[in-house]
Amino acid sequence: MVLGVGIDIIEIDRIKRSVEKYGEQFLHKIFTETEISYSLTKANKYQHLAARFAAKEAIAKALATGWGDGFKWKDIEIFNEKNGMPKVKLAGKLAAFVGKEKSLKITMSHSDNYVACFAILYQENIAI
Structure with missing residues (x-):
């Protein structure tokens, strides 16, 4: 059963401007060390x-x-x-909120200027 869906689209240049303006402060506020390390090794x-x-x-x-x-x-x-499939790891209150009985899946897509992501929160085997 689907419990929630979410979508977001962002201009890639908006993130570039934030990194250029705020540098490490921005990166370390938003992203984990794993995300930063992964992203900074990529050409784009x-x-x-x-x-x-x-x-x-x-x-x-x-x-x-x-x-x-x-x-x-x-x-x-x-x-x-x-294989390149994006996955989600939750921590803190979010991990407790989702628990073991719910799952999250995401998909991401991009063009030269934009990135979009769709997320779905679902739970299997719900008795109605």
């Missing part, structure tokens, strides 16, 4: 950072929690499996 690092930013926004929308109540950007980590 801003595209990868923007994808992770959009994914976090889409996930927040799917969870319908918003960014208040102690949830942090770095409580959501986006990583890729060996």
